Amino acid sequence: MGTPLTAMSQCTFEIQSQSVEQTITFGEQLAKHLRAGDWVTLDGELGAGKTHLIRGIAQGMGADGHAVASPTFVLMHEYEPEDLDQPLLIHIDAYRLERSDDLINLGWSDVANEAVMMIEWASKVSEALPVDRLQITLRHVDDHTRAIELTGYGKWEDRMENLPKFSQ
Ligand SMILES: Nc1ncnc2c1ncn2[C@@H]1O[C@H](COP(=O)(O)OP(=O)(O)OP(=O)(O)O)[C@@H](O)[C@H]1O
Numbered sequence: 001m002g003t004p005l006t007a008m009s010q011c012t013f014e015i016q017s018q019s020v021e022q023t024i025t026f027g028e029q030l031a032k033h034l035r036a037g038d039w040v041t042l043d044g045e046l047g048a049g050k051t052h053l054i055r056g057i058a059q060g061m062g063a064d065g066h067a068v069a070s071p072t073f074v075l076m077h078e079y080e081p082e083d084l085d086q087p088l089l090i091h092i093d094a095y096r097l098e099r100s101d102d103l104i105n106l107g108w109s110d111v112a113n114e115a116v117m118m119i120e121w122a123s124k125v126s127e128a129l130p131v132d133r134l135q136i137t138l139r140h141v142d143d144h145t146r147a148i149e150l151t152g153y154g155k156w157e158d159r160m161e162n163l164p165k166f167s168q
């Protein structure tokens, strides 16, 4: 089993991942709870594990996880699941965006309702984010360990209790 949940409030919890594999597995488990129209934000310093977590989520949604890399230079990637009943995955890296408006100008708005939106470095564009969102913050604990904190806002508050609380 992984590390037990630390409950901080009803709509926030934290798990610890002890390896890259645990982070990816947690992403795969989390993906089962995501649906079209959802927004997930990821923050945490360089190398905290944001992209690896998204890789796991992509795999869990039936897209090719190996295709997931930090889109730092292209800013936005779109991953199509093999199963067309699954939502698209839109992965944006806001690291190089200067203003919240820049997020809107990336041109995802036509497909947002059919997609799960995942935003790395979301704090850089916080004013452009919807209220209803799952916020994920990753922290280095040591070389192989990362703390992953999840907070639900708006409609996500009620969905938090169903999310996986372990990474194994
Ligand atoms: N438990 C862990 N979970 C995730 N990554 C880990 C873990 N332990 C070590 N790592 C290492 O930390 C790094 C995480 O890289 P990743 O690209 O996912 O981070 P990032 O937060 O997306 O960084 P950036 O802001 O540069 O895009 C990788 O080198 C990975 O091997």
Ligand SMILES: [Mg+2]
Pocket (backbone or CB within 6 Å): 050, 051, 069, 070, 071, 120
């Ligand atoms: Mg990254």
